[in-house]
Amino acid sequence: MDISQLERVSDYEWRIAPFGRMRVPAVIYADQALILEMDQKVYEQVTNVATLPGIVKAAYAMPDAHWGYGFPIGGVAAFDPDEGGVISAGGVGFDISCGVRTLHTGLKAEDVAPIKQKLADRLFSKVPAGVGSTGRLHLDEAEMDKMLRGGAQWAVKRGYGTEADLERTEEHGCMAGAEPDKVSEHAKRRQRDEVGTLGSGNHYLELQEIAEIYDSEVADRFRLRQGEIVVSIHCGSRGLGHQIGTEFLKQMAIAAAKYGIQLPDRELACAPITSPLGQDYLGAMRAAVNCALANRQVITHLTREVFAEILSGTPLTLLYDVSHNTCKQESHTVDGQSRRLYVHRKGATRAFGPGHPALPGDLRDVGQPVLIGGSMGTASYILVGTEQGMERSFGSACHGAGRAMSRHQAMRQWHGSDLVRDLASRGILIRSPSLRGVAEEAPGAYKDVSAVVDASDRAGLARKVAKLTPLACIKG
Amino acid sequence: MKDLYWEHFPHQADMGVRGVGPTPAAAFEQAALAMTAVVTDPGLVAPSESLEIDCEAPDDELLLADWLNRLILEMAVRHMLFSRFEVVLDGHRLHATVWGEHVDVAKHQPAVEIKGATYTELKVSRTEAGSWLAQCIVDV
Numbered sequence: 001m002d003i004s005q006l007e008r009v010s011d012y013e014w015r016i017a018p019f020g021r022m023r024v025p026a027v028i029y030a031d032q033a034l035i036l037e038m039d040q041k042v043y044e045q046v047t048n049v050a051t052l053p054g055i056v057k058a059a060y061a062m063p064d065a066h067w068g069y070g071f072p073i074g075g076v077a078a079f080d081p082d083e084g085g086v087i088s089a090g091g092v093g094f095d096i097s098c099g100v101r102t103l104h105t106g107l108k109a110e111d112v113a114p115i116k117q118k119l120a121d122r123l124f125s126k127v128p129a130g131v132g133s134t135g136r137l138h139l140d141e142a143e144m145d146k147m148l149r150g151g152a153q154w155a156v157k158r159g160y161g162t163e164a165d166l167e168r169t170e171e172h173g174c175m176a177g178a179e180p181d182k183v184s185e186h187a188k189r190r191q192r193d194e195v196g197t198l199g200s201g202n203h204y205l206e207l208q209e210i211a212e213i214y215d216s217e218v219a220d221r222f223r224l225r226q227g228e229i230v231v232s233i234h235c236g237s238r239g240l241g242h243q244i245g246t247e248f249l250k251q252m253a254i255a256a257a258k259y260g261i262q263l264p265d266r267e268l269a270c271a272p273i274t275s276p277l278g279q280d281y282l283g284a285m286r287a288a289v290n291c292a293l294a295n296r297q298v299i300t301h302l303t304r305e306v307f308a309e310i311l312s313g314t315p316l317t318l319l320y321d322v323s324h325n326t327c328k329q330e331s332h333t334v335d336g337q338s339r340r341l342y343v344h345r346k347g348a349t350r351a352f353g354p355g356h357p358a359l360p361g362d363l364r365d366v367g368q369p370v371l372i373g374g375s376m377g378t379a380s381y382i383l384v385g386t387e388q389g390m391e392r393s394f395g396s397a398c399h400g401a402g403r404a405m406s407r408h409q410a411m412r413q414w415h416g417s418d419l420v421r422d423l424a425s426r427g428i429l430i431r432s433p434s435l436r437g438v439a440e441e442a443p444g445a446y447k448d449v450s451a452v453v454d455a456s457d458r459a460g461l462a463r464k465v466a467k468l469t470p471l472a473c474i475k476g
Numbered sequence: 477m478k479d480l481y482w483e484h485f486p487h488q489a490d491m492g493v494r495g496v497g498p499t500p501a502a503a504f505e506q507a508a509l510a511m512t513a514v515v516t517d518p519g520l521v522a523p524s525e526s527l528e529i530d531c532e533a534p535d536d537e538l539l540l541a542d543w544l545n546r547l548i549l550e551m552a553v554r555h556m557l558f559s560r561f562e563v564v565l566d567g568h569r570l571h572a573t574v575w576g577e578h579v580d581v582a583k584h585q586p587a588v589e590i591k592g593a594t595y596t597e598l599k600v601s602r603t604e605a606g607s608w609l610a611q612c613i614v615d616v
Contacts, residue, residue, distance in 0.1 A: 039488050067488040069594045069615065094591040094615045131515060131586035132555040132579035190552050200589040201616050239552045242591040242615075246545045253595065254534055266537075266595040406486035407588075407616070436587035476589070 001038040012063075012459035013392075016043070021262070022050040029393065029459040030063040034451060037404065041067035042074075048264040049077050053272070054085025056334060056341055060393050062348050063455035064402035064447065069093065070267030073347035076396040078332065080341055081273040086261065087281055088270035089252050091344035092327050094245035096285055097292030098203075098236030099323030100349075100371040101169070102382065102468075103300065103316040105307065107229045109209050112471065115310055116429065119207060120472035122306045124431035127205055127299055128197040129476040131434070135196035137298065144188050147195065148180040148240075151290030152321075155297035165300065167360050169293060169321040170350065178290050179283025183240065184247055187284075190239030191291060196298035200437060200476030202400075203235040204373075205299065208380060208468035215465045218384050221366045222319060224466045231316065232380060232468070233299050234373045236325065237292035244288050248281045273342055282327075289326060296321055319382075320360075320369035324349045324399035330358075332394050343394045351385035351397040351462040370462045372453055373400045375446035376430065376438070376475060377423045380468040381453045388460035397462035401449035410445035411436065419443075432475035441475065479607040482510035485597075487613045492597055493544070494611035500536065500600060503610035504543055504570070505561040511544055511593075511614060512558055512576075515551075516584040521559035523575030532569045536600040539568050540610050544593035547574065548614075551590070555579050588616040 006014040006028065014035060016026040026046040028035065042065045049059035049071055056078045065074030070090030079085030105112075112119070128135055139147060147154045152173030155161055166173035198205060210228050213219045224230075237244075252269035255277055256262075261270060271277040300318070307314045327344045334341075352359055352368040359368050370383040378401065389395055405413075416435025419442055423430055432438050450467075457464045480502060485492035491514050495506025512518045529546050533539040547558060558576030579586060591614075598612040 041488075069596045069613070073489060090595075094594075130581065131584075131589045132581065134555075186549055190549060192553075200586075201591075242552075243549065246548075246592040249592075249595065250533070250538060250542070253538065266598065269595070403489045406488055407491050408484050408486045411587075433581050434585050434587050436585055440587055 001035050001040050001043050003032065003035050005043060006035065012455055016047060018050065022047055024050050024055050025058045026050050027058045028061040028065065029455065029461060031455045034063050034455055037447065038065060039067040042072045045070065045072040046075060048268060049075060051264055052086055052268065052270060053261060054079040054083040056080050062396065062398040064398040064400055064452040066402045068346060070265050071344065071346040074398060074402060075346045076344065076348045076393050078341040078343045078394050079273060080339060085273050085342060086270035087273045087278045087327055087342055088268060088344060089245055089248040089281060090267045090269055091346055092285060093325045093346050094242045095236040095325055096241035096245060096288035097323040098325045099292060099321065100232055100234045100373050101296050101300065101321035102319045102371050103231045104223055104319055105229045105231060105314055105316055107314060109227050109229060112229050116471055118310055119306065120429040120431050122310060123205060123303065124474050126306050127302050127474060129433065129474055130200050133197050134193035137195045138193055139195060144191065145180040147294050148183060148287035148290050149178050150174055151293035152297040155294045160298050160301035165297065165318045168318040170323060173293055175286045175289040177283065178286040180287050182280045182283040183244060183287050187240045187243035190243045194238040195295055196302060197238060198235045198299065198476045199238055202441060203476050204376065205303065205474040206232045206470050207472040208232055208470050210466050211469040212467040215463060218366055218465045221363065222369055222382065222465060224382060230468060231303055232373065233296055235295060237288040238295060240291045241288040244284045248284065251277060285327060289323065292323065320371060322350055322371055345396050347399045348396045349399045350395060351389050352395045353385045353387040353390045370397050372398060374449040375401045375443050376441050376473050377428050377443040377470060378446065378449055381464060382466045382468065383453065383456065383462035384465050386460060386463055389462050393461050398452050398456045401446035401452060403445060404447045405445040407440040410440050410442050414439045414442040428470050429472040430475060438475060479605065480506065482506040482513065484510060484513065490613055490616050492611060492613050494609065496603065496607050496609050498607055500608045500610065501563040501565045503608040504540060504563045507540065507544065507610040508547055508558065508561045511547065511590065514590060514614060514616065515586045515588060516557060518559045520584050521557045522577045523560040524577045526573055526575045529572045529574060530570065535568060537598050539570055540600050541593045541595060541598055541612060543570055544612065544614065548590050548592060557584060591615040
């Protein structure tokens with residue numbers, strides 16, 4: 001990105017004053033090196049978002065921002081329904097409620113070393129991953145609607161988890177306001193066999209070691225101890241979410257003119273929150289959030305089954321489950337006034353600070369665990385939400401490394417089999433049905449996640465708590 | 477033939493699919509082939525089963541996105557990959573017959589599942605050489 005177009009507010013905050021049809025400024029949180037690496041399209045997209053009706057304060061880009069669809073990936077924007085604010089299918093993205101959950105195993109690295117291979121093989125055979133894979137559950141129409149209304153609570157009722165899991169899941173495992181009736185038959189058909197599947201692309205299930213602790217007080221509260229093993233699951237609402245995104249994008253693109261909305265980019269397709277189309281999308285999107293929560297809950301159950309098989313008596317407890325592609329109605333203080341806003345986070349993790357009523361009771365005084373997934377073979381991080389972050393980005397932080405290179409380039413540069421061998425020699429086992437998929441997800445194709453996390457920390461969006469390094473990765 | 481081909485073009489996170497042909501219908505067919513190539517080598521996909529697809533949209537570009545999204549839906553629900561496409565366009569209405577086979581992980585080594593065809597870099601236009609181009613970014 002051309003840094004001369006930005007006004008430097010601090011080493012980690014850059015501002016673009018409103019010009020043209022922008023209603024608010026755009027703000028990018030990143031250090032100079034990350035800004036220079038960012039695609040120029042991020043500039044274009046974040047300034048486009050700033051033109052949308054009813055946007056409040058600013059359009060934000062997180063340190064991992066890259067060229068997305070309409071919104072940059074790593075984009076945050078809040079809209080006020082009383083000021084003509086909009087909801088955008090493109091601003092949530094195709095993978096509605098894609099997110100990360102992390103489970104404690106209580107095991108030490110040395111307990112896992114002798115059985116790592118077996119765990120990786122069993123997890124790979126038990127958790128469906130990759131193109132064309134189907135889950136153990138096949139939902140009929142009535143059960144589908146129950147899942148879309150109940151989310152992870154539905155899964156727990158069906159025996160896939162515990163009440164304690166729900167306590168540590170965003171929205172207590174169930175997004176209110178879901179309307180399965182607003183979800184098309186096509187979307188439901190796409191999901192029929194996909195509950196409890198990882199998907200493909202950058203989705204994974206990873207066995208990780210807590211390699212470093214940065215904030216021992218918070219780490220204690222999160223029960224993170226150096227040398228212990230956790231399991232992280234990264235996936236979303238699968239085919240159902242993708243189909244909802246596709247269908248509403250089209251409807252909103254066509255209807256924008258009717259609502260008098262000038263779209264600088266068709267992908268920014270949106271509708272007033274209070275309009276029938278906006279409300280329909282909200283109902284369908286919330287159902288997709290539940291789908292994602294149910295999906296991660298079922299995968300958790302499958303993971304527990306594998307651990308029980310190999311190491312009986314290892315209870316896997318949930319640290320937290322948080323999404324990074326959503327639009328949520330939240331209260332935020334703007335210029336001293338509390339307002340109900342619709343916050344879009346496209347490739348940005350919710351990061352609520354201490355005291356927020358949405359947090360689990362036993363973590364409320366500390367802040368929300370913010371789970372940041374790395375790319376295959378690189379570190380992941382756990383951060384904690386801060387009060388500053390609530391003011392700076394509506395309680396949002398980065399979501400991962402962000403790609404530095406296209407799949408196309410990655411495929412030309414690396415061979416899947418070489419990568420699997422190289423990573424194995426560093427003690428990282430990769431299990432994937434597709435070597436080409438592995439090449440496209442090469443660690444070198446991503447930005448340095450550590451730099452992205454450091455920038456989030458220094459910009460005050462969330463504070464670093466622990467670093468996780470991978471031991472085994474199941475890829476779709 | 478020079479004016480009948482498909483190719484990929486880069487997007488930072490995902491993949492661009494582009495079809496070029498002497499007619500818009502041919503460009504749509506080539507774009508569909510380019511999309512299959514995001515997942516696997518189209519040469520590995522036997523055209524052994526066929527199905528019919530119909531869609532309609534207010535303009536050529538939305539119609540291209542609709543066409544690719546219908547294929548994505550059929551790929552997902554039928555667990556199929558497609559390698560042969562016959563498209564007939566009538567204004568902003570599309571009718572197609574497509575041929576393919578069920579996904580065989582060992583044979584096709586599918587790289588990635590496609591979530592949707594986006595409106596980013598979405599274009600249906602005439603090239604300077606007089607052929608038709610149909611393209612967009614697909615989210616994977």
